[in-house]
Structure formats: structure tokens, C-alpha cells
Amino acid sequence: MSMLQVKNVSKQFGGLAALDNVNFSVEKEHIHGLIGPNGAGKSTMFKIISGFSSPTAGSIIFNDSSITGLKSSRIAEAGIIRTFQQTTLFHEMTVFENVLIGTHNSSRTNILSALIGSDRKRQQSAKNHAMEAIRFMGLEDRMHQIASELPLGSKRALVIAVALSAKPRLLLLDEPFAGMNPEETNTMMALTEKVRQSGITIILVEHDMKAVMGLCDRLTVLNFGKVLAQGTPKEVRNNPEVINAYLGGGKST
Amino acid sequence: MELLVQTMVNGIIQSGFYALAAVGLVLIFGVMKVVNFAHGELTMVGAYSVWFLHAQNDMPFLLTVVTAVVLVAMIGLLMERFLFRPMTDSPLGGLICSIGVLFVLQVAATLVGGEGPSKQVPPPYEGTLVLFDMLRIPYQRLFSFAVAATTLGLLWYFLTRMRIGWALRAVAQDREAASLQGINSNRMSMIAMGVGAAMAGLAGALMAPLTNINPHMGHNVIITAFIVTIVGGVGSLPGAVIASVLYALFHTFVTTYFSGTIATISGLVIMVLILIVRPSGILGKRVTE
Amino acid sequence: MLAKHRTLMTIVLILAGLLILPHYLKYHQQDFLIFLVVNVLVVASYRLVTLTGEWSLIHAVMMGIGAYTSGMLTKFLDFSFWISLPLAGVVAGLTAALLSFPLFRTTQFYFLIGSFAAGEAIRLSWIHFIRPFGGTSGISALPSPELLGIDFLEPIPYFYLTLAIVTACLVILYRIEKSRIGLTLHAVHWQAPLAESVGINTWNYRTLAFTTGSMFVGIAGALKVHYIGTVTPNQYGIGFMVFILIWLIVGGYKTFYGAILGVIILSILDEMFRELEVIRPAVYGAVLILFILYLPDGLESLPQKIASRIKGASPKGSHS
Ligand SMILES: Nc1ncnc2c1ncn2[C@@H]1O[C@H](COP(=O)(O)OP(=O)(O)O)[C@@H](O)[C@H]1O
Ligand SMILES: [Mg+2]
Numbered sequence: 029m030s031m032l033q034v035k036n037v038s039k040q041f042g043g044l045a046a047l048d049n050v051n052f053s054v055e056k057e058h059i060h061g062l063i064g065p066n067g068a069g070k071s072t073m074f075k076i077i078s079g080f081s082s083p084t085a086g087s088i089i090f091n092d093s094s095i096t097g098l099k100s101s102r103i104a105e106a107g108i109i110r111t112f113q114q115t116t117l118f119h120e121m122t123v124f125e126n127v128l129i130g131t132h133n134s135s136r137t138n139i140l141s142a143l144i145g146s147d148r149k150r151q152q153s154a155k156n157h158a159m160e161a162i163r164f165m166g167l168e169d170r171m172h173q174i175a176s177e178l179p180l181g182s183k184r185a186l187v188i189a190v191a192l193s194a195k196p197r198l199l200l201l202d203e204p205f206a207g208m209n210p211e212e213t214n215t216m217m218a219l220t221e222k223v224r225q226s227g228i229t230i231i232l233v234e235h236d237m238k239a240v241m242g243l244c245d246r247l248t249v250l251n252f253g254k255v256l257a258q259g260t261p262k263e264v265r266n267n268p269e270v271i272n273a274y275l276g277g278g279k280s281t
Numbered sequence: 282m283e284l285l286v287q288t289m290v291n292g293i294i295q296s297g298f299y300a301l302a303a304v305g306l307v308l309i310f311g312v313m314k315v316v317n318f319a320h321g322e323l324t325m326v327g328a329y330s331v332w333f334l335h336a337q338n339d340m341p342f343l344l345t346v347v348t349a350v351v352l353v354a355m356i357g358l359l360m361e362r363f364l365f366r367p368m369t370d371s372p373l374g375g376l377i378c379s380i381g382v383l384f385v386l387q388v389a390a391t392l393v394g395g396e397g398p399s400k401q402v403p404p405p406y407e408g409t410l411v412l413f414d415m416l417r418i419p420y421q422r423l424f425s426f427a428v429a430a431t432t433l434g435l436l437w438y439f440l441t442r443m444r445i446g447w448a449l450r451a452v453a454q455d456r457e458a459a460s461l462q463g464i465n466s467n468r469m470s471m472i473a474m475g476v477g478a479a480m481a482g483l484a485g486a487l488m489a490p491l492t493n494i495n496p497h498m499g500h501n502v503i504i505t506a507f508i509v510t511i512v513g514g515v516g517s518l519p520g521a522v523i524a525s526v527l528y529a530l531f532h533t534f535v536t537t538y539f540s541g542t543i544a545t546i547s548g549l550v551i552m553v554l555i556l557i558v559r560p561s562g563i564l565g566k567r568v569t570e
Numbered sequence: 571m572l573a574k575h576r577t578l579m580t581i582v583l584i585l586a587g588l589l590i591l592p593h594y595l596k597y598h599q600q601d602f603l604i605f606l607v608v609n610v611l612v613v614a615s616y617r618l619v620t621l622t623g624e625w626s627l628i629h630a631v632m633m634g635i636g637a638y639t640s641g642m643l644t645k646f647l648d649f650s651f652w653i654s655l656p657l658a659g660v661v662a663g664l665t666a667a668l669l670s671f672p673l674f675r676t677t678q679f680y681f682l683i684g685s686f687a688a689g690e691a692i693r694l695s696w697i698h699f700i701r702p703f704g705g706t707s708g709i710s711a712l713p714s715p716e717l718l719g720i721d722f723l724e725p726i727p728y729f730y731l732t733l734a735i736v737t738a739c740l741v742i743l744y745r746i747e748k749s750r751i752g753l754t755l756h757a758v759h760w761q762a763p764l765a766e767s768v769g770i771n772t773w774n775y776r777t778l779a780f781t782t783g784s785m786f787v788g789i790a791g792a793l794k795v796h797y798i799g800t801v802t803p804n805q806y807g808i809g810f811m812v813f814i815l816i817w818l819i820v821g822g823y824k825t826f827y828g829a830i831l832g833v834i835i836l837s838i839l840d841e842m843f844r845e846l847e848v849i850r851p852a853v854y855g856a857v858l859i860l861f862i863l864y865l866p867d868g869l870e871s872l873p874q875k876i877a878s879r880i881k882g883a884s885p886k887g888s889h890s
């Protein structure tokens with residue numbers, strides 16, 4: 029059984045069908061690419077999977093149970109963590125605080141235990157866990173820097189560190205390589221692969237074809253809200269429709 | 282039956298004031314994203330101007346109305362230029378500035394008019410129109426309503442039929458996109474604030490002969506304007522006008538049959554209920570995300 | 571560690587000073603001191619509400635709810651002050667929790683206006699329903715607390731009582747802010763979508779801050795009302811709400827002690843400029859405007875600002 033199944037999902041914005049009867053499924057511990065030109069509906073798909081938006085029709089099945097229409101925080105608790113297309117961070121806070129907030133699910137507390145300090149063990153293990161995520165993403169030297177002052181590569185790494193500290197089972201990455209130079213992209217690709225090796229399933233939205241082709245096990249191509257093609261990177265690359273509509277249409281940024 | 286019709290007419294006439302005040306508030310919020318808490322005080326200044334110039338110093342009524350409008354528009358422009366514009370990135374900052382202005386204007390009014398009881402302006406248009414032997418409408422009210430309605434009509438023409446009105450709406454919709462199209466958004470803010478304040482001043486000037494004038498009269502005005510704005514849908518001018526009529530009718534009826542306080546309390550409760558079931562108001566677009 | 575000790579020492583010294591201070595004050599100055607201590611709790615609790623970035627305009631009314639609750643329980647139902655005091659907090663907190671359902675369906679502008687409307691509706695009800703709220707003139711001749719034969723009617727004992735309760739409340743508020751919960755509230759403020767994405771239920775946390783802040787201001791209301799012995803609707807109107815805003819902004823809303831600093835300095839200045847009378851509100855209005863324009867982070871940020879001026883270093887971009 030697939031980890032995530034997207035079944036007949038549609039999303040209307042007024043007259044515009046941002047998603048139109050989309051079906052695909054994601055296997056455990058795969059990196060699943062979701063590609064397509066700008067405006068194809070990729071970010072909308074992420075919003076729907078993560079509960080930030082509800083579909084007009086269709087359903088999302090995660091590990092055999094429907095998560096359609098649940099609140100975003102509930103879906104995050106279930107283990108689906110998304111990142112945002114813009115580099116979204118707690119910009120005013122330090123790297124460590126950012127990641128610490130990410131551990132919410134395993135460290136939440138109530139006022140009473142916070143006051144009398146009975147949750148100390150829990151908070152300590154959250155801190156350890158946050159440290160792990162920071163080391164995993166190679167940010168330990170920047171621990172106490174303010175997020176807004178980081179270089180782009182580190183910001184992106186922090187975005188993923190925050191997501192990792194929330195203990196995802198399925199991670200949704202929205203254009204993590206956008207605006208990076210080739211060197212930064214290579215580092216980030218290695219990190220993404222490392223995340224998968226640690227047992228986390230990933231759905232990747234990305235325009236950088238080198239990264240997509242290099243990382244993904246399977247691809248789903250969206251165009252105007254419809255699934256244009258699915259398959260391994262090789263199959264998709266050779267699909268004439270895809271070449272026509274997308275890959276052939278010049279280099280995407 | 283008589284009371285019913287009379288109350289209805291009173292309500293409709295009342296709606297003219299509500300709409301003038303609310304539409305200005307909506308316009309300012311729409312274009313500048315600032316909640317002008319001093320809006321009621323702008324109305325109060327309008328009323329005070331009429332009291333001071335007309336009742337105290339015998340200036341002709343119509344001239345004082347015009348003077349009041351110009352004066353309040355000037356205050357609005359100063360607020361835009363020196364308070365709201367530097368606070369463009371911080372909507373809360375604008376709101377807090379307007380609270381500061383609220384106090385300054387109240388004190389200014391106290392200094393001009395002195396403390397003591399509320400002031401009255403003798404109505405310059407005397408007499409009452411009697412219709413069908415039962416409806417009684419004082420000419421003063423009729424005049425105020427006519428001016429309010431005409432002004433709203435002109436505003437509608439300005440916003441929908443003139444290029445500059447179109448630019449104003451473009452800024453209200455998306456400030457950045459409008460800037461990209463070459464619209465000077467600072468200028469639009471000045472226009473919105475000028476027009477919005479002028480309308481508040483007009484409401485106050487027209488109200489002056491019909492109400493008790495004191496430095497705190499703005500409080501009721503702002504409560505009414507908030508209710509009307511939320512019920513009509515923030516950012517929707519037609520919504521604000523329709524909500525003004527509905528709320529004025531509602532308020533007048535409840536005041537006539539129960540009491541003014543009950544009317545205001547239920548208005549506030551309705552407003553909170555609207556926030557629950559339809560935060561975007563009766564005419565506002567539903568916010569999707 | 572050293573800094574921590576120094577802070578602790580400062581606090582102990584301030585408390586010690588406060589303990590002996592009233593004995594050197596005139597009667598009306600003792601009054602002033604009691605109100606000041608109560609108002610410290612008012613702003614500190616308001617700050618908790620604003621931590622999630624939602625500025626409510628109902629805090630003054632919440633204080634009134636505490637005042638009416640405690641006043642009515644002690645006067646009409648003969649409750650002891652020691653029971654009505656926590657109940658004042660509970661009733662204000664419950665009211666906030668109930669209001670969260672409509673109010674937090676929205677944020678920012680809508681929340682602000684919604685909270686203002688809800689507050690006015692409550693306040694107008696006190697005016698309108700003469701039974702049991704007493705209308706415009708409110709309820710008076712409220713009993714003062716008593717414990718172990720000590721009558722807390724006189725200013726000095728009442729001051730000690732207030733100081734003890736307010737200090738306890740401040741410790742709790744401070745610990746909440748410095749705990750995991752405080753961090754989460756900041757997260758909700760700065761980047762609600764990201765907070766949601768890692769499992770934070772932002773609605774719950776906004777409600778939590780609003781409810782807890784209201785609870786503490788309810789307690790402040792009870793403390794105030796049993797000292798002056800009267801409660802009226804106009805004590806808790808938009809006028810008082812504006813004072814709370816001014817204290818917070820002038821002091822600096824970004825830190826715990828900034829807010830407290832604001833209420834202390836402004837109250838003392840206010841006391842010194844009593845003869846301004848009529849124009850006092852205008853002075854307040856002008857101060858509010860000047861601060862928001864030129865010192866938006868409040869007095870608390872002043873030392874840092876001066877330091878960076880002197881060093882000639884470029885001022886750090888401190889707010890977004
Ligand atoms: N909140 C929204 N309201 C209206 N239209 C939207 C909204 N979000 C996205 N869209 C539209 O849906 C389409 C898909 O957008 P998106 O999912 O962001 O595309 P992608 O991420 O593939 O570039 C676009 O046409 C976009 O304009
Ligand atoms: Mg996108």
C-alpha cells in the first residue's frame with residue numbers, strides 16, 4: 029500500500045480549476061517529484077495535502093486513513109510536514125529557537141507543567157532532538173545566529189531542519205533549490221538524499237531539472253491542473269507530451 | 282401603523298449620517314489599511330465648527346458647512362501625511378496614531394467650547410413637512426438627508442466613472458500591483474483620506490442642528506461606523522451603504538420600541554455574530570485562504 | 571549566571587524598597603502606589619495577550635468583569651474576598667475563552683474591532699441592566715478584605731496585600747513567557763503558517779494567551795475594586811483601554827519589563843502634572859504619537875539606541 033494516495037482531487041478558485049481530478053500515489057521512502065510549469069497547481073497540491081486548503085472534490089489518504097479536510101496542525105501531528113515556497117522561517121529568532129519550535133509535537137506542554145517545571149525532561153529531550161536536526165543539516169556553527177542574517181543556502185537548510193525537527197514521516201519540499209548556485213544545489217541535493225536515507229518519504233516540487241532527475245524515484249507532471257504524465261524520470265523525460273508542453277519549452281528557471 | 286411608518290422614515294433619514302461616516306472609514310481602510318479610530322472625532326470637529334461659526338458667530342449655515350468640510354479634510358490630510366504615511370508598514374502603528382489624534386481633537390474641542398453641558402445649534406431650516414396627515418419630517422432632516430444622499434451619489438460616480446476613482450480602487454485592491462502600473466499610491470492615500478475625512482466632517486456638520494454636541498459625541502459615531510463596516514463587509518463601499526440603511530432602520534426601531542442602549546448592544550452583538558458566520562460581511566468577498 | 575544573580579538582586583532590592591516606601595508617603599500618595607501596583611499587573615497581563623500579535627481592545631472591560639464579579643459576590647452573596655478574588659480571574663478568563671470562538675475566527679483588524687465591539691456590548695449592559703449592575707453609577711460600598719483579624723481597609727495593609735498578590739502573578743506571567751509556551755506564542759505571532767506546519771494549533775494558542783491574560787487582569791480588577799469600594803462602567807471604558815496601550819507602547823512591548831517600566835514612568839509623570847487637567851488627554855495623545863513615530867520599541871530600547879548613536883554604528887534594523 030502506498031504511503032500517500034491523492035484521489036480525484038480538484039480545486040476551484042472561482043472559475044479557475046487550479047487542480048482538475050488529480051490522481052497519484054507516493055511510495056514509502058521514495059523521493060517523489062511533482063513538476064510542471066509555473067501555475068500548474070503544484071503549490072496548491074501541497075496546500076491541500078498539508079491541510080492549509082481543502083479540496084473542492086476528492087480525497088487524500090495517508091497510511092490508509094483519510095486526512096481530507098483535517099486542520100493543518102492535525103495533519104502535521106500525523107507526520108506530514110510541508111515547507112513553503114518562499115523561504116519561510118521565524119526570521120527574528122535564532123537558528124536554535126527556530127528548530128526548537130519545530131519540535132512542538134514532541135514537546136508541547138500545558139501551563140501548569142510549564143510553571144512547576146514538571147515537563148523538564150520532555151523539554152530537554154526536545155532540545156536534544158533540535159540539536160540533532162541542526163547537526164544533520166550542518167548548521168551547528170550557526171546555532172545562535174538570527175535566522176534573517178543567514179546566507180541563502182543556510183536559510184534553506186534551516187527550513188528543512190525545522191521540518192525535520194517535527195519528526196516528519198512525509199516531507200513536502202516546495203522548490204528548495206530555487207535561486208541557488210550550482211554548488212549550493214549540490215550540497216542541498218546531498219542533504220535531501222540523506223534525509224531520505226534516514227527513512228523519510230519526500231515529495232519534491234522543483235524546477236531544477238538536474239536536481240529532479242538526479243533525486244527522484246518517480247515523477248508526476250502537472251500542467252494546467254491536470255496530470256500530464258507519470259513514471260520514472262527516464263519515462264517522463266522521453267514522454268513526447270511532456271517534451272512538448274514543458275521540457276521542450278526552453279529552460280525553466 | 283403611523284408609528285411604524287414614521288419610525289421607518291426616521292430610520293432612513295438617520296441612515297444618511299451613518300453612511301457618510303462609515304463610507305469614509307471604509308475608504309480610508311481600503312486604500313491605506315489603517316483603522317482610523319479618530320473618525321468619530323472628525324465628525325465631532327465638523328459639528329463643533331458649525332456650532333462655533335454658525336451658532337456663536339453668525340456665519341451663514343451653508344457657508345459653515347462648507348468650512349467644516351474643508352477644515353476636517355485638512356485635518357485628514359495632515360494625519361495622512363504626518364502620521365499614517367510614515368506608518369505605512371505598520372497598520373497597528375497607524376491605528377495607535379489615530380487614537381492619539383482622537384484625544385488631541387477631544388481636548389481641542391473642550392478648549393474651544395469650554396466644559397459644561399452639551400451645545401445645541403438652532404436648526405436654520407424651520408418647519409416640518411407633513412405628508413398624508415401623519416408623516417412628519419422636519420425640513421432640517423430632509424435637507425441633511427438630501428445632502429448626504431447627493432454626496433454618496435457623487436462619490437459613487439467618482440469611484441466608478443472617473444479615472445482617478447478607478448486608480449483609487451486599484452490601490453485598495455493591491456497596492457504593489459497598482460504601483461507597478463504607475464499609480465502614485467501616496468497620492469491615492471491623500472485622496473482617500475481627504476475624501477474620507479471630508480465626508481466625516483460633512484456628517485458632523487449636517488448632524489449639528491439635530492443633536493447634542495460635546496467632545497465625546499464621536500464615540501457613538503465610531504461604534505456605529507464599525508458595526509456598519511463589519512456588517513457590510515470591510516472594504517465594500519456598497520456594502521457599507523446598504524448596511525447603513527439596514528442598521529439605521531434597526532437602530533431606530535429598537536430605540537423607538539425599547540431603548541437606545543438596547544439598540545446599540547444588539548447592534549454590537551449582531552456584529553460579533555456576523556464575525557462568526559460571515560467574517561467578510563454581507564457584501565464582502567469571502568476570504569478563501 | 572552572574573547577570574541572573576544581578577537581576578535577582580535588583581528585584582529583591584526593589585521589593586525591599588517597596589516594603590518600606592509607604593511609611594514615608596502621604597495618604598494620597600499611598601493610594602497612588604496601590605493603583606500603580608495594580609496597573610503593573612494590568613499591563614503585564616495585556617502583554618501576554620499581545621504576544622501572539624493580536625492586540626485586543628477588550629482588556630479594560632475584562633478588568634471590569636473581574637471588578638464586577640468580585641464586587642457583586644462579596645456584596646450580594648457575602649462571599650469572602652479570598653474566594654471572590656480567584657473567581658474574578660476565573661470569570662474574566664471564561665468570558666475570554668467564550669469570546670475566543672467568534673473573535674479568533676478572524677485576526678488583526680477584525681479581531682481588534684471585534685474585541686472592541688464585544689467589550690462595548692458588555693459595558694453597555696452594565697449601564698443598561700440596573701439590576702444587578704447598578705447602571706451608570708455602578709455598585710458602591712463594597713466590603714474590604716479581612717484575614718486573621720486584620721482589616722485591609724487602610725492603605726498600608728492593602729498595599730502589602732496588593733504587592734504580594736501582584737508579585738505572585740508577575741512571577742507566573744514571567745514564567746509562562748519564558749517557558750516553551752512563551753516560545754510557541756512568539757512563533758504564532760511571527761509566522762503563523764509555519765507554526766501550523768509543524769503542528770502548532772494557532773487558534774488554541776491565541777485563545778490560551780487571551781484567556782490567561784484576561785484571567786490575570788480580572789484579578790487586577792478585583793484588587794482595585796475592593797480598595798476604592800466602588801465599581802462603575804466608565805472606569806473600564808475605551809479611555810482606560812487607551813491608557814493600557816500607552817503604557818505598553820511607551821515602555822516597550824517587546825520585553826517583559828518594558829511594559830512595567832512604561833506604567834511606572836507614565837504614572838509618576840501623570841502624578842506630577844496633575845494641574846494640566848483638561849489638556850491631560852491631549853498630552854497623552856501626543857506622547858503616544860511621538861513614541862510610535864520616533865521610538866516604536868519604547869523607553870526600554872532607549873539605552874541601546876543611545877549607545878549605538880554614540881558608537882556611531884549603524885542602527886540595527888530592529889523591527890520588521
Ligand atoms: N488563493 C488563490 N486564489 C486564487 N487563485 C489561486 C490561489 N492560489 C493559487 N491560485 C491559482 O492557481 C493556479 C495554480 O497555482 P500554484 O499552485 O501556485 O502553481 P505552481 O505552484 O505550480 O506554480 C495559478 O493559476 C494560481 O494563480
Ligand atoms: Mg508554486
